[in-house]
Amino acid sequence: MNAIRSIPEFMGWLDSFGFDVGDYRISIYRALLIVAVGAGVLVSGWFINMFVKRMFRRMTRLDGAEQLLGEKLVGIVVWLGLILIGIDILGISLTALTVFSGAIGLAVGFGLQKTFGNLISGIILLMDRSIKPGDVIAVGDGTTRTFGQVNRIGIRAVSVITRDQIEYIIPNELLMTSQVENWSFSSRDVRIRVPVGVAYSSDIELVERLLLEAARELPRLRNLLEPTVWVTGFGPNAIDFEVQVWIDDPEVGIGDLRSDLLKLILKKFRANGVEIPFPQQDVHIRDWPPRSEGDS
Known part of the structure; x- marks a missing residue:
């Protein structure tokens, strides 16, 4: 009992080391109380938010976005409520905070504008x-x-x-x-376009068949929507084709898909004698300078 009676005396002794500012007392006791309340708010907020997060994760009828939205909204309410409780425990009058409302509004308008904009966004x-x-x-x-x-x-x-x-x-x-x-907003089906050029002497029907065969043989493209082949134009050195294939796993990426498809197309072209052209130019000389008498 003596130890219990000494606690108020000890707190009063800590409170004696300080000074008054208007109606408020600034002392060692008040400083320790602020630290304790602040730590309590932070720890309580962390535990409550972890509990809320687990509760929303168990709500399987909600998708990931709805769960995350619920967590954020409840988290904001929890932190706001804990801060108000902490202010009440410290005995700070909310009306006193109106003195700083102008400064806080100015800080939000300039320094925290982007932060609040990102929060709302x-x-x-x-x-x-x-x-x-x-x-x-x-x-x-x-x-x-x-x-x-x-x-x-x-x-x-x-x-x-x-x-x-x-x-x-x-x-x-x-x-x-x-x-x-x-790429996965309303559907996970994404069409990938792969351009291919062949020589003008190539058999167009054969080229189209080989391109479709190559697209159908890739394991990643099986059991999906049928690939298509379009002639997209006549370039300066080649007939331009475009292979259009569908994927349903865009998170895996498309770089390896393009590489595997192009390697398989090249293999089939070589096996069937289809030529892939390279840039070349024919030079026609209209006037050749006459030979001078000294030239041999």
Whole structure:
């Protein structure tokens, strides 16, 4: 009992090392209380969010995007509630915080504008389900083009992993304001176009048959939609064909598919005498300079 009675005395002793600012007391005790409450808020928030995450993972009737959206929304409510509870425990009047509302608004307007923009953009992406974890997307053009699978959608950014196992962190706001190719949004069936050129002396029907045979023999393309072959134009050195094949696993990538298809096409062309042309030019000399008397 003596130990219990000494606790208030010890707290009062710690509180004596400080000073008053208006109606508030600043002391060692208050500082330790703030640290304890802050740690309690962080630990409680972490455990509650882990519990919420597990609960949503068990809701199999929801897809991945809906589960993630529920986790984010509940997480925001949990953190907001814990912060308000912490403020109440510390005895801070919420009306006193209105003094700083102007400064906080200014900070949000300038320093945290992008952060809040990315937060809202992430929630919108999850709500309209335009981009979900597991989707295969392409962002950007030319050398800045990023192609990969969405790993996770966070509060600030989306994680995209490429076939080279490079993880790109793309801000949510960028995905909201720029054009994004989603290869698995409404369907996982994607058509791949592979251009092929043959010499003008080639038998077109034979070439078309060989291209279709090569496309049908690839294991990855079996049991999918039938491939097609188009003549797309007459180039300066070749007849231009285009092999169109379908895949249903865009997350695996298309580089190895193109390579395997082209190698098989080359093998069949060589076995059947189909020539793949190379650039060449014929030079016609209209006027040859006359030979001078000194030339032998």
